[in-house]
Amino acid sequence: MTLLVLQYMLVILVGYLLGAIPFGYAVGRLKGIDVREHGSGRTGGTNVLRSAGRLAFAVTVAADLLKGLVAVLLARALLGTELGASLAGIAAVVGHNWSVFIRFRGGAGTGTSMGGYFALAPVLTVVVGVSSAIIGFGVLRYASVTSILICLLMSPAMLIGVLFFDQPVEHLAYALAVGSIVLFSHRPNIRRLWQGRERRLGEPAKRIREERT
Secondary structure (H helix, E strand, O other): OOHHHHHHHHHHHHHHHHHOOOOOHHHHHHHHOHHHHHHOOOOOOHHHHHHOOOHHHHHHHHHHHHHHHHHHHHHHHHHHOHHHHHHHHHHHHHHHHHEHHOOEOEEEEEHHHHHHHHHHOOOHHHHHHHHHHHHHEEEHHOHHHHHHHHHHHHHHHHHHHHHHHOOOHHHHHHHHHHHHHHHHHHHHHHHHHHHHHOOOHHHHHHHHEOOOO
16 A cells, blocks of 8 residues: 555545534533434534524534634645545545544534535635525525535536636535535435425424424
């Protein structure tokens, strides 16, 4: 096994472990709350907001964004390639969603993927992120819609960047991979949206036992 392969394996592992740090779970615990027992059972920002409040939400979102951002920037610094940066970012999203530290549970990956997106393509990320937030948060009042729109829009945006603006093709691969992961994790939300049962922003999280009855 060559040194280069080992280096790639290392940045993937580091990316996964960074993503796996369960900040939402830890912030909830500081308030005496296990966010996994409320609402969706996830440790991401939306469930933290509903179960632990706005300050916990702000801390969680910032930390989750930083996980993806740091994973990409660190891999780029160590390897100097966009392939390594993209792989580390994908690994961070996997770590966030299936964290080894909390029995392979976690969030849905939106915040961590956005941190990676910003490190790879900051302008595109801001444009798509703000547009999606205006529609999802501001107009429709569904956090899940914002996440779904980001997944659906970032890959075409990256493709345009690759075709017309010299964006590395590895960035498109990142968008396709993390978009698929985040959409996969949002399957329950998509089902509830289809059935008209998805909670809007501002509605408190229920205990998971109650939600499943």
